[in-house]
Amino acid sequence: MIRIKGREQAIPSSPAVSLLNLLQRNSVSIDTVCGGRAQCGRCLVRVLSGSDKMNRKSQREIVRLQALGAGEEMRLACQSYTRGDIEIEIIHPHPGTEDSSG
Numbered sequence: 001m002i003r004i005k006g007r008e009q010a011i012p013s014s015p016a017v018s019l020l021n022l023l024q025r026n027s028v029s030i031d032t033v034c035g036g037r038a039q040c041g042r043c044l045v046r047v048l049s050g051s052d053k054m055n056r057k058s059q060r061e062i063v064r065l066q067a068l069g070a071g072e073e074m075r076l077a078c079q080s081y082t083r084g085d086i087e088i089e090i091i092h093p094h095p096g097t098e099d100s101s102g
């Protein structure tokens with residue numbers, strides 16, 4: 001399951017669907033400009049637990065994360081997959097649909 005900081009609802013994980021798509025399918029507010037092509041960096045998430053259960057970062061993702069100045073614990077949701085239990089924090093909710101997460 002995917003747990004999201006500030007939300008009750010957990011989302012079933014899937015190794016075949018990107019984190020970004022899973023969040024969007026479940027109406028979790030997360031921003032994207034490039035539509036999942038590792039270009040905009042708006043889908044940034046902080047992995048609070050379970051990073052060992054996620055796919056490895058691709059070169060493309062690493063380059064983008066470095067350009068954003070993002071630390072080791074950060075991932076691009078559009079480039080991330082998991083089959084296990086993880087917990088994440090969404091950095092940029094979709095504008096206009098702000099969650100009230102503390």
Ligand code: FES
Binds near residue numbers: 041
């Ligand atoms: S959606 Fe643009 S980098 Fe992930």
